[in-house]
Amino acid sequence: MSDLVKIPAELRSDFGKGAARQARRDHKIPAVVYGHGAEPIHVLLPSQQTTLAVRHSNALLVLDVEGEEHMALVKDIQRHALKQTVDHLDLLTVRKGEKVTVDVSVHVEGEVAPGAVLDLEQFTVSVEAEATHLPESVTLNVEGREAGDNILASELALPKGTSLLIDADTVIATVYVPAAADLGEEGEAGSAEAPAASAASAE
Template sequence: MSSEKIVAEVRTEFGKGAARRIRRADKVPAVVYTHGEQPRHLTLPGHDTMMALKHGGANALVELDIEGELQLALTKQVQVDPIKRFLEHVDFIAVKRGEKVTVDVPVHLNGEAAKETLVVTENATVSLEAEATHIPEWIEVSIEGAEAGTLIYASDLVLPKGSELLTDPETLIVNVTQQQSEEALEADLESAEDEAGIEREESDEAAAEGDDAGE
């Protein structure tokens, strides 16, 4: 994973009012956490930061230029406005080249399973240990032609060189089952409703058919 360079400013103002002023200037408040040191509060350019996170994925690696000092940092938490979708705040962890880090990496399915099957992703991420500069954006899993009954476990995943699986190897990642017909789904629903004592209201069509039959 390559890092993208972002020019950062040291932040001296804090609180909600200061954060609002930073965002109005199309910038993003951020914090870099370093083991054994005080957190560094920064202001980042909004567009550059958004693009870096978009390109790097969930574990984006950036190179922060903090007043001429370069610091590699791994994205740990991103807060996004739920409506306007702008960045509200970003937390980073300072890392070094060659340093091993623990990350959660998304699983991407590739291909199409056999006809009349249902593909269920039981776990959408796996935990890995990898070098900070070689974190995979995702782990690809092929389900091309997979038949009903196919089970893919964490131990089946092909990891990039240098990555070590931390998730339990027996964790189920993908479950390919037989797709149920509409008739079978309807029967299961009716059975569940009967057990729960739920009575269905008769539809207008069914009522009309009943009236016609009685004439």
């Protein structure tokens, strides 16, 4: 479930790359808040507090913009290519009770049958849930699944109030037995042929 994090924000009046760089030097993160047909709001957010708040996917923030609160969902994070620091945020305005679409991770539980291997094909799936009750993940139980099994989206365990937005027959994971690389006989043949080749070279 999403935890509301309250963050002070100041309106941004200077734009352009130079202004953005200066903001980051001042330990502030440029961000834009949009949604519900309103004009986008450009703000600056405190770097350390905001970076901590957006460590988890689909973070939900309450921005205090000059005394006016805006509840917003993090939709996009732009990071520095090398430092991986947060350079810019896109935030979507949401309301309590409103349903939104987000991508959440697939959490695997259990062990497949002995000798089999699990191949997770979908690491995230799209779901719809209330903005203030967004799940961090959905669960896929693979306990005892045998080689040859295809595990479908319909088998995902969804938190209450969450709806899956992909086809129920989408393959989330497959179970297989890895091919054994049996080089025993080939290796022995190669070893036997080597001395013969050496003898031929000597002649």
